[in-house]
Amino acid sequence: EDKVVQSPLSLVVHEGDTVTLNCSYEVTNFRSLLWYKQEKKAPTFLFMLTSSGIEKKSGRLSSILDKKELSSILNITATQTGDSAIYLCAVVNDYKLSFGAGTTVTVRA
Amino acid sequence: GAGVSQTPSNKVTEKGKYVELRCDPISGHTALYWYRQSLGQGPEFLIYFQGTGAADDSGLPNDRFFAVRPEGSVSTLKIQRTERGDSAVYLCASSLLAGGLYTGELFFGEGSRLTVL
Numbered sequence: 431e432d433k434v435v436q437s438p439l440s441l442v443v444h445e446g447d448t449v450t451l452n453c454s455y456e457v458t459n460f461r462s463l464l465w466y467k468q469e470k471k472a473p474t475f476l477f478m479l480t481s482s483g484i485e486k487k488s489g490r491l492s493s494i495l496d497k498k499e500l501s502s503i504l505n506i507t508a509t510q511t512g513d514s515a516i517y518l519c520a521v522v523n524d525y526k527l528s529f530g531a532g533t534t535v536t537v538r539a
Numbered sequence: 540g541a542g543v544s545q546t547p548s549n550k551v552t553e554k555g556k557y558v559e560l561r562c563d564p565i566s567g568h569t570a571l572y573w574y575r576q577s578l579g580q581g582p583e584f585l586i587y588f589q590g591t592g593a594a595d596d597s598g599l600p601n602d603r604f605f606a607v608r609p610e611g612s613v614s615t616l617k618i619q620r621t622e623r624g625d626s627a628v629y630l631c632a633s634s635l636l637a638g639g640l641y642t643g644e645l646f647f648g649e650g651s652r653l654t655v656l
Contacts, residue, residue: 434581464645471628472543472647473582518581525570526595527645529581 432457436519436530444538447509451533453519454501463495463502464527466518473518476504509537541565543648545631551654552621560616560651564633571614572645573606574630582630588614621655628652 433456443449455463462480466473477486482497490513493504506513514537520527544563552558564571570589574582584598591611599605603621608614618625628650635644 436581471650471652472630474647475645520581525589526584526587527572527582528584529574531579531581 432521432523432528434519434521434528434530436517436533438533439531440534440536442536442538443509445510447537448505448507449509449535451504451506451517451519451535452501453503453530454499455519455521455528455530456500457521457523457528459523460497461522461524464520464522465493465502465504466520468516468518468532469514476517506535509535511537511539513537543631543633543646545629545648545651547651548649549652549654551656553656554621554623556621556655558618558621558653560618560629560653562614562616562631562633562648564612564614564631565646566612568633568635568646569611570634570636571608572632572634573614573616574632575627576630576650577627585616585629618653621653623655626653626655 435454437452462478464478465476467476477493479495482495485492485494490507495502516532516534518532519530546561572587573585576582586606587595588608603619606616630650632645632647
């Protein structure tokens with residue numbers, strides 16, 4: 431059975447801090463790893479990673495995949511209160527996404 | 540439509556009742572997914588449609604759950620004899636092709652929150 435584990439489960443930071451979220455996985459027929467942000471209901475897409483060692487970057491967010499270690503990290507620098515959300519990691523196995531439980535990030539002003 | 544639309548947004552029902560949740564995907568999207576998300580958990584895969592057929596229903600928890608997509612567009616998730624443990628947010632997502640998933644183009648609806656009393 432595919433397994434995706436995220437850590438920490440939750441964290442609280444102050445505006446301006448940097449956070450690092452972790453995702454590890456065990457999956458057959460790995461195709462890609464995706465990060466989503468979920469603020470209320472619908473998860474919104476952040477990144478897709480397929481190649482090991484290549485960083486994807488979008489503004490203050492960045493992510494990298496380590497296929498050897500079967501893991502990925504998501505970094506958020508200079509956090510803002512609008513970054514408060516659940517961050518979900520998902521692994522694509524053929525056509526299906528398997529999600530981790532998510533990391534709840536709370537950014538305090 | 541502009542995005543994936545799900546109705547109702549909230550549904551409260553009593554234990555033992557029958558429930559239908561509807562998903563209207565983005566126009567032209569051939570792949571449609573249902574996920575279930577309980578509090579404090581990530582979305583859990585239920586079923587995947589490619590066109591009209593259920594290509595993978597391995598995530599449906601038991602035979603009380605059933606989903607259809609008769610014309611390859613709108614899908615309905617049906618839950619019979621609801622139980623309190625069925626309470627969750629039911630998310631629908633669509634993509635252009637199964638292959639479209641590899642570009643991250645899986646679009647989620649806002650979900651239907653089901654509460655079984």
